[in-house]
Amino acid sequence: MPTLDDNHTGARIKEQRKLGRLTQRQLAARLPYSYSLLNSVECGLRPATADFVAACAKALGVDVTVLTGQPYVSELQRDRLAELIRPIRESLDLYDLGPSPDITARPTDQLVATADRLCREVRATHLRSAARQLPGVIAELTHLAWSSPSTRLWRSLASTYRTAHDISVKLGYYDLSAVALDRMDWAAQRGSDPCLAAVRQYMRALVYFREGEYGIGQRLVAAGHQVVGQAGESREALAVAGQLHLGASVISARAEDQTAVDLHIGEARRIAERIGDAADVHWLSFGPANVALHRMSAAVEMHQYDEALKQARTMKLPPQLATSRRAHFLIDRARAEMETGSTDKALEHLVDARRMAPEQTRYHPGARETITGLVHLSRRTPERLNHMAAWIGL
Structure with missing residues (x-):
């Protein structure tokens, strides 16, 4: 049987608590959780759920990743994934350097199609393949967008920045994901694309969801609705608005606001019934199935495990649903x-x-x-x- 060493979330909570000169009871008094649960998590007898970790991080004044231990360096190195991160980081730094004399870019149509394919690969959880190709695509698109600016190129570049964010989050590099989101905003503004700008607000909201700052997350969702409202009533804009509601539903669930959860799930369901499956819109997987999945996720976040299982047992996932x-x-x-x-x-x-x-x-x-x-x-x-x-x- 595996034995727990000091490299687990509970042990890191204990370490940070001691660095903060707090007893278990003093930290528990700052949490919306019991002393007994804190003690059990620190000892490794209970798993540290995401909401518990976020609450501890907030009470201790540290980043969530300090407690979760992400990124998982040894595993990433063993899987040869860590070596793929540095080129992505470097490609994100090219954004304001203008065209490069050292780059011969592929034709625009081919590059745009490749950027779309990388989004699709991440949804299919082919992270290694996408991460290996991404830096070169970002470099080529950056060069083309500066040398022959067009709305299409700026939007495609914004899409690749979004892919960089997705890969960074899935591998635990949250600092890099924040940089990628800033670059996404920079490119979306040049592409005059309110839908992409709203998608970026949705992703920023999920960053604060992980950090336990639910009020900021809800404000970012509201800002996203304001931005996407500029795009009118198109199918694209409705799908993005629906995804913003889904993001708000899990944030509200973590904040234990059942009324808000029901409101946002209801709005998302209404949009999904109107436009059907819209998984092709910015690779958000929005549609009736994703609404049902978020409803179940909200029940899990609110510790309504019996209700979550009840929903899971009756759920039929469509074959086209993204692997992720x-x-x-x-x-x-x-x-x-x-x-x-x-x-x-x-x-x-x-x-x-x-x-x-x-x-x-x-x-x-x-x-x-x-x-x-x-x-x-x-x-x-x-x-x-x-x-x-x-x-x-x-």
Whole structure:
């Protein structure tokens, strides 16, 4: 059976608490959680859920990644993913340097199609392939956008910055994701694209969702609605507005505001019924299925695990749904199964998520914490769980 060392979230919470000269009871007094839960998490007897970690980070005045330990350097190096990050970082720094005499860019049509394909690869969880190609595409698009400016090129460049953000988040490089979002705004403004600008606000809101700053996240969603309102009633604008409502639903769930959750899910459902599946719009996966998935995610965030499982068991995911969304569903369901005592089913869903999207699952904080929780709930660890624990570096 794997044993827990000091490299887990609970141990890092304990370390930061001591650095802040706080006792467990003093920290617990600052949290919307009990002393007993804090004690159990620090000892590794209970998994540190995302909302619990966000609350601790806020109370301790540290970044969430200080407590989660992201990025997972040893695993990233073993998977040869860490070496792909530096070229992405460097490509993001080219934005204001103008055209490059050293670059011979591909034709615009080919580059735009490649940028779209990279978005699609991330949705299919082919992170390594997308990360390897991305820096060159950003460099070529930056060169072309400066040498032959056009709305199409600026929008495509904004799209590649969004892909850089997505890859950075999935691998735990949140500092790099923030840079990518700034670049996305810079390019979207030059492309005069209110929909892309609103997508960027949605992604910024999710950054604050992870950090536990729900008020700021809700304000960013509202700002996104204002921006997308400039695009009129097009299908594209409606899909983006619907996705903003979905983002607001999980932020409201983390803030334990059931009324707001119901409101935003209702608005998103209304839009989805009007436009149907719109997964092609900025690769947001918006549509009836994604509304249902966010409704379940909101129940998980509000610790309504029985309700989440009730929804999960009746859910039929369409074949065209992005692999990244399918894997996220399995990870959410695994957490709900574990919290309701169905540890075998929880492990089964995590194994399925790994089979479907190995890179995404390995570096997903929720998956890692659920695996850790299963280890400590098991008197005798099944061989499959041993393999999963070793796989995430436990």
